[in-house]
Amino acid sequence: MSDGLEQEPAEAARVFGDRLPVVRRYAADLAEHGIVLGLIGPLEPPRLWSRHVLNSGLLAEFLPRDAAVADVGSGAGLPGLVLAAARPDLRVTLIEPMERRVAWLEEERARLGLENVVVERSRAEDAAPGRFDVVTARAVGALTGLLPITAPLAKRGGRLALLKGAAVDAELAKAEKVVRRLRLTDVRVEIAGRGMAGLETRVLVATVPS
Ligand SMILES: C[S@@+](CC[C@H](N)C(=O)[O-])C[C@H]1O[C@@H](n2cnc3c(N)ncnc32)[C@H](O)[C@@H]1O
Numbered sequence: 007m008s009d010g011l012e013q014e015p016a017e018a019a020r021v022f023g024d025r026l027p028v029v030r031r032y033a034a035d036l037a038e039h040g041i042v043l044g045l046i047g048p049l050e051p052p053r054l055w056s057r058h059v060l061n062s063g064l065l066a067e068f069l070p071r072d073a074a075v076a077d078v079g080s081g082a083g084l085p086g087l088v089l090a091a092a093r094p095d096l097r098v099t100l101i102e103p104m105e106r107r108v109a110w111l112e113e114e115r116a117r118l119g120l121e122n123v124v125v126e127r128s129r130a131e132d133a134a135p136g137r138f139d140v141v142t143a144r145a146v147g148a149l150t151g152l153l154p155i156t157a158p159l160a161k162r163g164g165r166l167a168l169l170k171g172a173a174v175d176a177e178l179a180k181a182e183k184v185v186r187r188l189r190l191t192d193v194r195v196e197i198a199g200r201g202m203a204g205l206e207t208r209v210l211v212a213t214v215p216s
Contacts, residue, residue, distance in 0.1 A: 010051040011037035017202050018055060021063040021092075028091040028118055033059050035114060036082055043110055045082035061169065061207050062088035064198035065142060068167040068209060071095050073139040076159045078130045079146035081107055083114060085169060086142065090115075090123045097122050099138070101159075103129045130155040137161065144169035149181040149210065157188045163216035170195070170208045178210065189215045 011034060022029045033054055040046035050058065062085030069075060072095050077086030080100035090098040100111050100123060108127045115123045126133060135158040143156055149168070156166055170177070174195050178185075185193055190212040199205040 012052050012055045025092045066092050076138040076141045078143040085144050090120050099124045101126050140165045142167050149177040153184050157214050160214045166212045168210040170210050174208045
């Protein structure tokens, strides 16, 4: 039973293409188990697709083919499991410190049959640096704290693609010194999902020094 799961929006086919069945299974599993496991709040199943799953899937356009991707603070698997389900070419490492969430991520990875996912139980700042083409994160914190823990995980010349809300410009202004200290370049806010009514989402992109 997928308690109260939002009806799948028409955009899901456009965002996920032929990978939609795997993403659909993830959404159903999260709606069924997520509240009890403390992964999502009780208000989330009726807006799981529009607020969480599609939003996560939009990040795929920022990931080059065959990229090694780290998702910091995956929690329920957002966006990391969604991206791995949508893009089998990616190698996705989910970096998450909480034991209960790590257990869910491992179980869900197996249920979805995703062989392109590794789950690493760690805080980002304790994880081995310099390994990833792109580092993603969603709802882990404001840029002032998030940039210093995500940037070191990227390879030289690698990128950050951080899902952000409407406050991203203000966050970026506050993080000016941090951006300079980390010597990030090409720092900008991009809009993912342009033209998809109600789905457009802000992504902070940046390149780490080579
Ligand atoms: C609010 S949840 C967001 C989860 C998911 N990214 C989402 O969008 O629903 C924040 C997650 O970040 C994890 N987290 C917090 N600090 C972290 C750190 N320093 N390194 C890695 N993960 C961290 C938490 O354990 C939690 O799972």
